[in-house]
Amino acid sequence: MRRRWPGFLLIAVLLLAWEISSARGWIDPITFPRISVIFDSWLRTVWTTGDLTRQLLPSLGRIFSGFALACVVAIPLGLLMGSVSFVYRLLEPITEFIRPIPSSAYIPVAILFLGIGNEMKIFVVFLACCFPILLNTYGGVRGVDPVLIDTGRTFGVSKLTAARQIILPAAMPSILTGMRISLGIALIVAVVAEMITGNSGIGYFILDMQRVFRVPEMFAGIFTLGLLGFLINFVFLKIESHFLRWRGTSVEA
Amino acid sequence: MNAMAPATNAGATMRPAPIIEARGLQRYFNVNGKRLTVFDGLSCAVQQGGFLSIVGPSGCGKSTLLKLISGLDRPNGGEILFRGKPVTGPADGMIYVFQQYTKSIFPWRTVIQNIEFGLASHKSLPRAQAREKCMEYVKLVGLDGYENHYPYQLSGGMQQRVVIARAMICEPAVLLMDEPFSAVDALTRALLQELVLKIWSDIKFTVLFVTHDVEEAVFLSSQIISLTKAPATIHENVAIDLPYPRDQIATRADPRFTDFRQRLFSSIFLQEKGIAPDDLKTIRSK
Numbered sequence: 001m002r003r004r005w006p007g008f009l010l011i012a013v014l015l016l017a018w019e020i021s022s023a024r025g026w027i028d029p030i031t032f033p034r035i036s037v038i039f040d041s042w043l044r045t046v047w048t049t050g051d052l053t054r055q056l057l058p059s060l061g062r063i064f065s066g067f068a069l070a071c072v073v074a075i076p077l078g079l080l081m082g083s084v085s086f087v088y089r090l091l092e093p094i095t096e097f098i099r100p101i102p103s104s105a106y107i108p109v110a111i112l113f114l115g116i117g118n119e120m121k122i123f124v125v126f127l128a129c130c131f132p133i134l135l136n137t138y139g140g141v142r143g144v145d146p147v148l149i150d151t152g153r154t155f156g157v158s159k160l161t162a163a164r165q166i167i168l169p170a171a172m173p174s175i176l177t178g179m180r181i182s183l184g185i186a187l188i189v190a191v192v193a194e195m196i197t198g199n200s201g202i203g204y205f206i207l208d209m210q211r212v213f214r215v216p217e218m219f220a221g222i223f224t225l226g227l228l229g230f231l232i233n234f235v236f237l238k239i240e241s242h243f244l245r246w247r248g249t250s251v252e253a
Numbered sequence: 254m255n256a257m258a259p260a261t262n263a264g265a266t267m268r269p270a271p272i273i274e275a276r277g278l279q280r281y282f283n284v285n286g287k288r289l290t291v292f293d294g295l296s297c298a299v300q301q302g303g304f305l306s307i308v309g310p311s312g313c314g315k316s317t318l319l320k321l322i323s324g325l326d327r328p329n330g331g332e333i334l335f336r337g338k339p340v341t342g343p344a345d346g347m348i349y350v351f352q353q354y355t356k357s358i359f360p361w362r363t364v365i366q367n368i369e370f371g372l373a374s375h376k377s378l379p380r381a382q383a384r385e386k387c388m389e390y391v392k393l394v395g396l397d398g399y400e401n402h403y404p405y406q407l408s409g410g411m412q413q414r415v416v417i418a419r420a421m422i423c424e425p426a427v428l429l430m431d432e433p434f435s436a437v438d439a440l441t442r443a444l445l446q447e448l449v450l451k452i453w454s455d456i457k458f459t460v461l462f463v464t465h466d467v468e469e470a471v472f473l474s475s476q477i478i479s480l481t482k483a484p485a486t487i488h489e490n491v492a493i494d495l496p497y498p499r500d501q502i503a504t505r506a507d508p509r510f511t512d513f514r515q516r517l518f519s520s521i522f523l524q525e526k527g528i529a530p531d532d533l534k535t536i537r538s539k
Contacts, residue, residue: 147356150325153342154349155374155423165370169361246361248405 033216042220052217052224055205059194060228062118062201063186066125070182073126074133075175081134082141083167095134103128103189107196116197121190128189129182133175140174141167173247176240183236187229202228271298272336272427272459273322279330280317291317293484294331299461301426304453306462306470308517309480309488310525315463316352316431318480322461323349323429336426345375348420352432354413358404364415365391365400371419390418394448410441414448421452427459435465443501446473450499467518471510472499479517482524489520 019035021027045052081088106124114120144167152162194203202221209218278295281288291314299305307315320326322333324343333340335347343349348371351357359367368387372378378386391400394414404412413433420428430449434442450473453460464470470477471493479489493513495504504510 145356147351147353148359150349151351151357151359153325154323154347155371156343156345157374161374166359169359172361246403246405248403 030215033219038216038219038223041214041216042223045217045220046224052202052205052220055200055202055221056224056228058118059190059201059203062121062125062190062193063183063232066122066190067129067179067183067186069122069126070129070133071179074130074178075137078134078137078175078178079141079163079168079171082138082171083163088138088142092138095131099131099135103185104192107193111197121193121198121201124193125186125189128185132181132185133178136174136178136181137171140171140178143174144170173244176243180233180236180240183232184229187225187232191225269301270337272301273299273461274334275318275322275331276334277331278318278321278328278333280314280321280326280328290484292321292328292331295485295487296331297478297487297490299427299459300476301459302457304450304460304462304473304475306464306474306477307480308464308467308470308477308521309485310482310521311465313480313482314485315465315480318485319349319429319431319461319463323347325349346426348423348425348428350416350420350428350430350433352435354416354433354436355404355409358412358416358419360404363401363403364396364407367404367415368418368422371422375423387422390422393421393452394418408441409437410445413437413445417445417449417452421456424456425458427461430460430462432464433462434469442469447501449473450497454497467521468505468514471495471513471517472501472504477513477517479521488524489517491517 015035018027018032022029022032022034042052047053077091081091103124106127107120110120110124110127114123148166148170149162152166157165190201191203191206194201195207198204202225206218206221206225209215209221275295275297278292279290280292281290283289295318307318309315317326321328322335322340324333324340324347327341335344359370362370365384365387368390369383372383372387377383388397388400391397394417396411396414396418399407399411404415407415417433433449434445437445446469449460460473462470462473474493475497477489477491477493478487479491480486481488491513495507495509495513
């Protein structure tokens with residue numbers, strides 16, 4: 001954190017510039033209310049009335065259930081694709097075909113067969129999360145050094161032991177990268193799904209505030225998303241560096 | 254069996270059955286659509302308890318031979334016998350030590366956990382007992398105090414010690430070492446050579462050692478096989494009757510050490526330069 005102060009300083013300067021520009025009327029104060037006003041409504045919606053906080057939980061629920069489901073499905077599938085070449089050859093083309101479709105494009109389809117409730121949103125988050133995890137898992141497994149595999153073989157360990165004790169830990173950095181990418185995507189997709197349909201979640205809150213022209217509240221919601229994404233990533237990086245502590249704290253040449 | 258190890262073997266009168274036997278090995282690879290024949294009917298035998306080094310010009314198939322013996326690679330023809338039984342895959346009782354120790358060590362395991370992998374692969378002990386046994390091997394390779402370090406915190410020589418301990422804890426009958434010290438500095442290498450010799454004389458087992466360094470081979474081995482260029486045949490089979498224990502300074506100063514080194518080095522070097530082994534014999538007899 002200590003090394004990052006210039007970055008945080010820049011944020012502070014930009015916010016200050018916004019504040020002044022809006023106060024002086026250099027930018028339209030209706031579209032871009034003063035930061036102090038936005039902060040004020042942020043405090044109100046988060047603490048006093050709790051309107052925003054109430055919308056946070058459903059969003060978090062969707063993000064984490066979709067993400068967790070994706071991990072449960074995509075990691076084992078990725079391990080299988082990475083280690084059994086037939087499964088890889090069977091599933092790789094279809095993966096490559098579905099993967100480029102933007103996750104938000106599934107939403108209309110998902111509405112058709114899952115309705116507009118929670119199930120649909122969790123499903124869309126799940127689907128969007130699957131691909132980065134899947135790709136990084138089988139990529140990681142296929143990238144395991146043959147010497148490591150041969151090491152397992154010369155010690156005569158079973159295929160299952162080798163999978164658990166060699167392939168999985170060797171692919172772990174790659175799997176965790178996939179999971180981290182997915183978490184970012186989960187946030188995006190959940191918000192988009194909430195904006196398209198439904199009556200809860202931060203996405204819904206932001207759109208709703210825009211429709212009733214409560215611009216400071218709308219910005220409060222947007223900034224909350226930024227904060228949320230930052231926090232999720234921060235916590236995940238902590239977890240990641242715990243799991244990968246064997247790599248050392250820094251990259252040494 | 255056409256090319257059974259040439260009978261230059263001193264005192265090979267009454268020998269027990271060899272621990273490893275290769276019979277008519279054939280191995281070829283397809284390189285850019287061309288067939289590269291590494292072995293075309295190679296046969297050799299390894300006696301139990303020896304320290305046998307395999308030397309030869311680069312690319313002659315030293316490592317391939319070791320891989321075939323270990324069962325990690327399969328021959329296209331011929332067979333390998335280990336204790337009289339055909340080798341069809343990685344055999345129990347043989348452990349292969351890779352040249353690229355940085356790739357063979359488990360970076361996510363600490364020193365003691367790496368060694369524990371070896372132990373767990375061949376017997377299951379209660380936790381406390383397993384730990385005690387692992388500590389024995391930590392000490393054996395001189396890494397006490399480092400048992401809870403991760404590989405990234407260790408030097409190359411230390412990592413290679415971990416890999417050796419991980420192999421030795423399995424109490425293998427045969428240790429197959431593929432240029433294990435080629436990637437460490439000269440002093441570390443000298444220390445590791447002494448370490449391996451010490452373990453070898455304390456615990457009786459057979460070592461097959463591939464190296465491109467003739468001097469290293471002479472220093473370590475009780476016997477050296479030198480291979481010709483591919484398709485490789487056994488060019489020389491030399492018993493190195495320098496006394497054990499060997500000493501980095503005294504042994505290397507021994508005139509017989511120099512003789513062995515000179516003789517093997519010149520034969521390999523001249524081959525590398527493209528002089529066929531048959532011409533070599535005529536050159537040398539002059």
